[in-house]
Amino acid sequence: MNTADDIFLSAVRAALLAGEAILEVYHRDDREITYKDDHSPLTLADRRADTLIRKTLSPTGLPILSEESRSIPYEQRRKWKRFWLVDPLDGTKEFIKKNDEFTVNIALIEGNEAVAGVVYLPVFRQLYFARRGQGAYRLDGVDATTLPAPGTPFPPEGAVRLPLPRHEGVLRVVVSRSHLSPETEAYIRRVLGEETPYETVAAGSSLKLCRVAEGVADLYPRLGPTMEWDIAAAVPLVTESGSTITQTDGSPVRFNKEDLHNPWFVVAAPTLKEKILNTNP
Numbered sequence: 001m002n003t004a005d006d007i008f009l010s011a012v013r014a015a016l017l018a019g020e021a022i023l024e025v026y027h028r029d030d031r032e033i034t035y036k037d038d039h040s041p042l043t044l045a046d047r048r049a050d051t052l053i054r055k056t057l058s059p060t061g062l063p064i065l066s067e068e069s070r071s072i073p074y075e076q077r078r079k080w081k082r083f084w085l086v087d088p089l090d091g092t093k094e095f096i097k098k099n100d101e102f103t104v105n106i107a108l109i110e111g112n113e114a115v116a117g118v119v120y121l122p123v124f125r126q127l128y129f130a131r132r133g134q135g136a137y138r139l140d141g142v143d144a145t146t147l148p149a150p151g152t153p154f155p156p157e158g159a160v161r162l163p164l165p166r167h168e169g170v171l172r173v174v175v176s177r178s179h180l181s182p183e184t185e186a187y188i189r190r191v192l193g194e195e196t197p198y199e200t201v202a203a204g205s206s207l208k209l210c211r212v213a214e215g216v217a218d219l220y221p222r223l224g225p226t227m228e229w230d231i232a233a234a235v236p237l238v239t240e241s242g243s244t245i246t247q248t249d250g251s252p253v254r255f256n257k258e259d260l261h262n263p264w265f266v267v268a269a270p271t272l273k274e275k276i277l278n279t280n281p
Contacts, residue, residue, distance in 0.1 A: 091205030101204030163215030
């Protein structure tokens, strides 16, 4: 399995299969919730999705760095030229709350850049995907019963290219359902200006980045802790749709760092790019 199309299709298949496993647990009364050393929740769905993704991606021969395998030493992974960066269930808190806004995230990393990404929303049967230089897309109504056959062209039939026609009117700022700090609110006001009206759109997991990529929202600042696997799969969606993601000082967001925490970052529609670059966090 060495063609770019085959490698990408394996990520799509892995995401859809993981989504099916997640939904099986989602509708159970007992989701077997435990807690990691950092007090973040872990469910049976996380574990099952991680196992399925590893099995499906294994034929690609590429290393896998998952939220559930974060202990791989930096001295080992720094030698990787290409690898998968995976969050088998992004938005575990949303999963536990049963608000439906959780995703499967699979990114292909080359060097320290995310060059392809798949984000799948199991409840909504929505698949977001992008490849560097080939555009970003959304495909609706897909699940494990509609796995793409080998040789499926990119993009698959029925996929809609992003961004969608951008909304008109008041600027929309997407914010986390679980994390909105006073620093973030102050930063939004500095970017937009004191007199500019805006409305907030709450979303969970990597769906926040997808909203900007779609054109549904204009701005997503994150001045708080996140991990590389939380955002990597959505980064190609953002850039291939014409939006931008940078650190708050304007420098690029990189992956496979020794410390897997992300810096503060901001995702912005093209119309806000200059304002972002001229605004201090």
